[in-house]
Structure formats: C-alpha cells, structure tokens
Amino acid sequence: MRIAEEMTMYEKLSILxxxxxxxxxxxxxxxxxxxxxxxxxxxxKAGICHSFSADGRxxxxxxxxxxxxxxxxxxxxxxxxxxxxxxxxFTPDExxxxxxxxxxxxxxxxxxxxxxxxxxxxxxxxxxxxxxxxLRKECNFQGYIHVKAIPGASLELVRxxxxxxxxxxxxxxxxxxxxxxxxxxxxxxKNILAPMRMVQNGMRENRxxxxxxxxxxxxxxxxxxxxxxxxxxxxxDYQIMQVTESLYQKFGLKxxxxxxxxxxxxxxxxxxxxxxxxPLLREHRLYQADWLLRYYHFEVSxxxxxxxxNFNVLMDPKCNWALQHLECFPVEINRADYKxxxxxxxxxxxxxxxxxxxxxxxxxGFEDLKKMGVVLKRALYxxxxxxxxxxxxxxxxxxxxxxxxxxRERLPDSVRNAGxxxxxxxxxxxxxxxxxxx
Numbered sequence: 419m420r421i422a423e424e425m426t427m428y429e430k431l432s433i434l435x436x437x438x439x440x441x442x443x444x445x446x447x448x449x450x451x452x453x454x455x456x457x458x459x460x461x462x463k464a465g466i467c468h469s470f471s472a473d474g475r476x477x478x479x480x481x482x483x484x485x486x487x488x489x490x491x492x493x494x495x496x497x498x499x500x501x502x503x504x505x506x507x508f509t510p511d512e513x514x515x516x517x518x519x520x521x522x523x524x525x526x527x528x529x530x531x532x533x534x535x536x537x538x539x540x541x542x543x544x545x546x547x548x549x550x551x552x553l554r555k556e557c558n559f560q561g562y563i564h565v566k567a568i569p570g571a572s573l574e575l576v577r578x579x580x581x582x583x584x585x586x587x588x589x590x591x592x593x594x595x596x597x598x599x600x601x602x603x604x605x606x607x608k609n610i611l612a613p614m615r616m617v618q619n620g621m622r623e624n625r626x627x628x629x630x631x632x633x634x635x636x637x638x639x640x641x642x643x644x645x646x647x648x649x650x651x652x653x654x655d656y657q658i659m660q661v662t663e664s665l666y667q668k669f670g671l672k673x674x675x676x677x678x679x680x681x682x683x684x685x686x687x688x689x690x691x692x693x694x695x696x697p698l699l700r701e702h703r704l705y706q707a708d709w710l711l712r713y714y715h716f717e718v719s720x721x722x723x724x725x726x727x728n729f730n731v732l733m734d735p736k737c738n739w740a741l742q743h744l745e746c747f748p749v750e751i752n753r754a755d756y757k758x759x760x761x762x763x764x765x766x767x768x769x770x771x772x773x774x775x776x777x778x779x780x781x782x783g784f785e786d787l788k789k790m791g792v793v794l795k796r797a798l799y800x801x802x803x804x805x806x807x808x809x810x811x812x813x814x815x816x817x818x819x820x821x822x823x824x825x826r827e828r829l830p831d832s833v834r835n836a837g838x839x840x841x842x843x844x845x846x847x848x849x850x851x852x853x854x855x856x
Contacts, residue, residue, distance in 0.1 A: 434484075440682075484534075484536075484542070490535050510551075550583060562640075565582075585643065597651035600651070679697065716739070741818060
C-alpha cells in the first residue's frame with residue numbers, strides 16, 4: 419500500500435472520484451423539499467438531474483469516496499487492503515469545500531458519498547457524520563445527499579447520519595450469504611442487514627413523529643437503497659430476483675441497484691476475464707424485471723422458475739412473460755382492468771392510467787393509444803380495440819416472436835447477430851439451455 423503524505427485537492431479528487439465509479443446511484447432523489455432561502459441548494463425533484471458516462475453510469479452527483487484506504491480485503495474491490503494503489507482521504511472540511519464550490523458553479527445537483535473502511539467502521543462513520551454535519555449546519559447546504567452507511571458501524575452513528583442525509587444505502591455486495599463469505603470474508607450479512615433494519619424502523623417512527631410534530635427533523639426522507647454485484651458469483655437471475663423481492667417486502671427499500679461485475683483484480687475465486695466484458699445486458703434485464711416488481715405488480719415466480727432461471731437476453735422480461743402466456747391475450751383495451759393493462763407489452767404504467775381515465779369519456783381506438791404513449795409496434799399483437807386488432811395477425815408464439823425481434827430494442831451487435839443462439843456473454847455463470855424461451 420502506498421500512502422501519499424502530501425497531496426493537492428485536485429490529486430485527491432482524481433483518485434477518489436475514480437475509485438467511486440463502481441458505486442451505483444443512478445436515481446432521482448424522490449425528495450420534494452425546497453431550500454428555505456437562507457442556504458444553498460434545494461431538493462425539488464426537478465433539481466436533481468443526471469447525466470451518464472460512456473459506460474452508462476450516473477455521474478450527475480458529486481460522487482466521491484471519503485477514503486480509498488480500507489482494512490477489508492474483498493476479492494472484487496479495487497480498494498481492497500492487499501492492492502498496491504495510491505491511498506488518500508479527504509477531510510470533512512475538504513468534503514464541504516468541494517461540494518459547495520461545485521454547487522456554486524452548477525456542476526452538481528448534490529453529493530454522493532461512499533467510503534472505504536478507515537481504521538474501523540465506527541471511525542469511518544464518525545468522519546462521514548462530521549463531514550455531513552459541517553455541510554448541513556455550518557455551510558448550510560440544503561441540497562441532496564446520498565450517503566453509504568458503513569456495515570459494522572454503531573447503529574447510533576448511522577441514525578445520526580440519517581438525520582443529515584436524504585438517502586442512505588447499505589451495500590448488500592453479493593446476492594447470497596455464501597458468496598459474501600467467499601469473496602468478502604470480512605463482511606457479514608448480519609452487519610449489512612442490521613443498519614438496513616434500523617433505517618427502516620427509523621423512517622417509520624419519523625413519519626409518525628412528523629404527523630404529530632410538523633417541524634420535526636426528517637430521517638432519510640428519500641428512503642434507502644442497496645447495491646448488488648452481478649456476475650462475480652454463479653447465482654442465477656432467479657436467485658437474484660428472489661433476494662430483491664425479499665428486500666422490497668421485508669425492508670421497504672426504495673431501490674435495489676445491480677452493478678455488472680467489472681474485473682479489476684486477479685483472483686482464482688473471481689470469473690476469468692473475457693472479451694465480452696462486464697455483463698451489462700444482464701444488468702439491463704435485471705433492471706427491467708426490477709421495474710416490473712415495483713410498478714407492474716409482477717412477482718418473481720411469474721417471471722422465472724427453477725427450470726428457466728435466467729432471463730431471455732433477446733427479449734425484455736415483460737414481452738417474455740406475455741409470449742409464455744398467450745392464453746391471456748388479446749386484451750380488449752376498452753374493458754380490461756388496470757392490472758391486466760399493465761401486463762401488455764408496450765403499455766407502461768402511465769399509459770395504463772391514461773387509458774383507464776380516457777375510457778370514462780368514450781371508446782378508445784388505436785390512434786388514441788398512440789397519443790397516450792402506448793408503443794403500438796409491441797402492443798398490437800396483444801390488444802384489440804372494439805374487438806378488432808390493429809392488423810390481421812395471429813396469436814402464435816413463433817409468429818409474434820419473429821415480428822417483435824424485427825423491431826427489437828437496440829442490442830449489441832454480438833446479440834443482434836446471434837439469432838436464436840445463446841450468448842457467450844453469460845458463460846461465466848453456466849447458463850443452461852433452458853435460460854431462454856427460443
């Protein structure tokens with residue numbers, strides 16, 4: 419390990435922003451809180467906007483690590499203790515200065531702060547608390563702050579940070595306890611879930627308190643999230659989505675983020691490097707399925723099972739489900755209930771709501787659907803308007819599949835030219851032949 423004795427702020431920023439790029443936080447704040455006019459920044463939904471780097475990761479917030487020094491030796495992490503990299507840390511004052519100066523120049527809309535483990539979880543969490551306290555109380559920064567809680571830190575420290583941040587997250591790291599034990603032996607599922615449960619309970623108590631005392635301080639108003647690394651260990655999509663569903667149901671998480679495994683270390687326990695690169699398409703499919711769980715009333719057991727444990731790489735999960743359940747289609751747009759409309763490919767939850775409202779005023783036709791935002795090139799195989807389909811077609815799996823693939827979403831060349839062949843992209847997780855529907 420090389421520790422820089424003296425380093426400029428710019429040099430620290432270069433190191434700690436680069437080290438932070440593996441943390442995922444591409445989400446809106448979900449908080450609608452105006453500044454009171456005495457400080458700087460606000461948390462209105464429109465105030466938090468995002469841009470994306472070339473690899474698709476969110477860079478809109480000032481996204482930094484407090485330190486890249488770490489006492490843990492996680493196999494997959496670029497900052498693990500056994501790696502020979504330059505180490506450095508910000509001070510709480512430097513965090514405040516960077517955030518305020520970047521905000522004044524309109525470079526950022528808020529702060530995303532994560533960290534390695536410096537000396538101990540409690541010591542690191544105290545430094546993070548000190549930085550956020552100065553930022554909120556001394557600099558009067560009222561913008562959005564997303565902070566990572568350190569597993570193993572005192573729950574009281576985590577609670578104090580929760581009153582200063584808008585969103586908190588505790589990284590689950592890997593989908594299963596066994597994988598965590600293998601690749602991150604210094605971390606435990608118990609230490610990860612304990613702060614997650616504390617934040618959940620704290621948010622519930624805070625809502626009750628605010629209902630009584632309107633001006634009570636808010637605790638994690640934008641909710642909590644977590645992140646899992648995908649592709650470092652051999653879990654199937656089915657196992658990953660089961661964990662996700664459990665987190666949403668038992669811990670009330672706002673979001674689960676999926677981070678495609680990027681090989682930055684050489685270790686016999688990690689997947690071998692391949693020309694295919696990180697499994698970004700798999701990550702994309704998991705995000706699509708995650709959306710179905712949170713907004714479309716799907717359950718994991720409807721999308722995957724033990725016989726088909728992985729998503730079809732050529733088709734999004736909703737289209738895949740519809741093709742497997744053609745007995746439910748076509749759906750009559752003027753009569754179907756809201757939940758059934760949500761299951762039609764090409765109809766989003768906003769357009770489904772518009773359809774339900776518009777039906778109260780008159781009969782809906784295909785032209786009306788187009789104006790409501792329905793993607794007819796997908797929906798036309800699954801709907802009727804006034805008992806008629808848009809074009810003469812047949813409810814047949816092969817026929818619909820061929821036509822959907824002709825107008826399929828933009829896929830990498832390796833996938834687009836693969837036809838019905840299973841991708842080599844997922845060879846590292848030993849996908850079976852039953853992974854797709856084709």
